[in-house]
Amino acid sequence: MSSIFWIIIAGAVLTFLTRIGGHLVLSRFERIHPRVEVALNAVPAAVLTTLVAPAAATADWRGLLALAFAGLVALRFNALTMFIAGAAAIILMRQFS
C-alpha cells in the first residue's frame, strides 16, 4: 500500500478520535458545572470565527468586501441566501480584476 493510503487511514482514525473524544471525556462527569456549560455554549461561535478571521485578514479587498456584504445579508436572510449573495459578489468582482 502506498504512503498516501496510510496517511489517509491514520488521519481518519485520529479525526474520529477528535469527534468522539470530547464526549467520552465529558461523559465521565455526572453533572455539568455552569461555567463549563457557558464554555460549551461559546464553542461554535468561537471555533467558526477562527475559520473566518485569518481568511479575512489575508484576503484581497474584493474578498473582504464580499465577506462584509455577506455578513450584512446574514442579518436579514437565511444562510443559503447569504452564501449565494457572498459567492456572487466575489465571483462578479473577480471578473474585473
Added chain:
Amino acid sequence: MDEQIYQRESIPVNAGTRSSQFWEGFAKGLPIMIASAPFGLLFGALAVDNGFSVFEAVLMSAAIFGGASQMVGIELFGQHIPAWLIVFSIFAVNFRHVLYSAAVGRRIGHFKPLQSALSYFLLTDPQYAETEKRAESGKAVTFVWYLGVATPIYVMWVTEAWIGGLFGNLISDPHALGIDMLLPIYFLGLVMGFRKRDNWAAIVIASAVVSIIAYKTIGSPWHVSIGALAGIIVAVIVAKPERARGKR
C-alpha cells in the same frame, strides 16, 4: 438560560414519524450539501493534481469527511513533507471537533452505542450547528433526524471527490471563481447564525483577534485551537453564570 434548555429537553416535543423526521433533517442537510459542493469538487481536483489517484481522493473524503483537513493534507503532500507531519496537521485542523463532541454529547446522549459511534463519525461543523439549533428550538434530536441531515452531505461529499478527481481540469482559474473565499463566507454564515446567544460579540471579537495573531505568528493550523480557546475563555469570564441565575 441553562435551566431553560434542560427544561425543554426534559419535555420531548412530539417529533412526528420516523420518515418525516428523516426528511426534516434532509431539508436541513440540503443547503449544506449545495454550499459544500464546490469544495468537494475542488478537493477531488486538487488531490489528483497533487499526486493522489481518484480512488485515494474518494477514500480520503469517505474516511476523513472533513473538508479543511483534507485540503491541508493534500497541500502538504504536494510539498513532500514527512508523512507523520501530514497526519498530525490533519489531526490539528480537526482538533476543534473535540469541542463539538463535548457540546453535542448533551444533545445525542440518548442514542444507542452504534448509532452514537456513527453519529460522532458524521459530526462536521454544519452538522454540529444544525444539531445545536434543533435542540435549542425545543424539538427532539433523534438518530433518524441526525442521519437525515448527514446523508445528503456525506453521499455528495464522497461523490464530488470522484467527479472532481475525474474532471480536475475543469476549474482552470480557481481565483476568478473566488474559490478561496467561498469557505470563509460559508463559515461566516454559521457564525452569524449564533448571534442571538449570550455574549456573542465578545466571543467573536476575542476569537477573531487572537486567531489572526496566532495565524501570523505561530501559523496554521494552530490558530484554530488557540483562537477558539480565547473566545471560550472570554465567554467564561464575562458570563458570571451565578449572578445571571439569581436574576432569573
